[in-house]
Amino acid sequence: MTWRLEFVASVLFLLGVAAPASAQPQTTLNPAKDGQLPNLVRVPVSDTRWVALHESLGLLAFCQDSGHLEARVALVRLDAKGNPIPGTVIIKLPRPVITPKVNAFAVSAAFHPKLPLLYVWQDIAKLFPYPPQPDPADIKQFDHLAIYNVAKEPPELVAALCRGVDFFYGMQGGGLAVGPGGEHLYVPNVRETKSTFMRFGRFRLDADGLPEIDEKMAKDPVAVRIKKLTELNATKGVVPGQVTPIEYIYTFAFSHTGAGHGFYPVSRDVVIATGYGNFLTWRPEDKSENFYGVPRKVPGYTLLGAHPKLSLLYATPTPSDSVFRMWHSEGYLTLLPRQYIFPSARLTSPPVVLGKSGKLAVGGHYHVYVTDLDDEGRLRPEVTRVQVLNPQVRALVYSDRFDKLYVGVEVSK
């Protein structure tokens, strides 16, 4: 017995002095301490999964999860100081009658930067079958994109587009973004109909914020264009004029999280997107440097945020305990993603940079986590967590104008 113990002790000693195993480059932050964030504004809207902000219109558009037959967006108006005004308007998105009845949900939303238009991407709570099977007839009537005029009260549906087999249904995610000048609308989950491979794309928008199909149609009055778009949508389909290349193994391997989880339009013709296991950069007008990606170590439905001053992106693969920081140079992804781990956290929102105070916030299970950023956008190790009434904080957005961080919270019952 003594001999065995001596032998085991010797072996353990040997193991103890052996060379350490290599580890992934990452930074583990300190355990979060409970605290407060004075400019955190809790907005009582239930089941939020995305939020878009239009600062000059003073509007928050919260996408709600799949608890209803019709997808819903909760529109919250802000006063001159950025405080929510009571009287949330619920927009119910159009949908065909699907049998058996399947709930729909608003996946993501984006405002036009110059026009009072809200773009909403919706989907249904019925997973796309993989390997693919013939589409149910009524699902072919489902329009994924709804465009609303939010200058009207209540908001008025301008057009419902992106119908049918050119888009995946039953995706759990997919971002939506309008380019900085309002020239393009980036849409997720575009389906290559012959192969059923995934990709994303963009519509060129006309001066009225409508998808521009051809130059001839662009000369028509807006009412005529809407009518023609609606007719086209019901027949040939309205599809993005530009789509990413197909790469179905590593870049756009099939996933129910969709293709194009988040978009950050860097400039008119450069966009950075997140995918299941990567960052992607797309320059649709550039033939020699059109598309490339950089992988991450952590997969998932990955939500994207950007630093307002530095060429840095932040991404949260959800759910996970990590936020990734990634450099870009005029949209060219560069170097390696840096992983920051929030111990014991289950993060579910995009990372949001609070420009005025130089902080980064990210939502999780009943908390918003906040950390300072240094002058190179690195996360400081000290983390404060602020309690909020939401088991899964997904809708989080910052207003630089009002210096407020808005978070969707459950309605207290």
Next chain:
Amino acid sequence: MTWRWLAILGLLLVSAVPLQARTITLTGEDCDRMAVISARAPRVSWAAQSYGPGVFYTYPQVQLFPEMAVLIRFPLDKVPKGQRITKAELSVTSEYVAGTPNVSVRRILADWGPGVCHLYYRTIPKKLKWTEPGGRGAGTDRAAKDSGVFRMDKAADYTTDVTEDVELWYTGATANRGWILLIDNNSGPTYLSTPCPSIHASGNRWKLQITFEPQ
């Protein structure tokens, strides 16, 4: 009784060797800077593999052609202070070789960083050009002499001695800006397993093995 103590003494003697000299292995997963640059995509930092005109990706391979280069930096903070580097070897895996490419390994002299590409060694906070595009300027962009050469003629693991470089970096005699690897005899290509970690693969086919002992 005697044989038992002899065995324990033997084990302790074996254990004493690592106390004197230790070897650690760093992999692509330990790296803090990486890029694959190419004349075909002069602004792209990750032109590791081409899927078609203008379309690039990072894994599963670095398909290294003569107009390309791999830039990689292994931080040395896992080597404790007060050591002497006795040996360092860099290893890569080639999964395909055409011709007989010589992949040279040289220290990078330029302070490369965000935005590194064929034209620039960094673009942030401002654009700074390589002396020669692709980081090929000898004595300016990269060291004047090779630190090692992988002479490739088949798919295999290749190793080269880089003791002098690691010693220079560890002692602080020169800044650790990593290595640039490129084909310098206009042969190839060679398809290297990627050093870039992903959800599909680790970067552990790229290895830097360092042996050191107390000074």
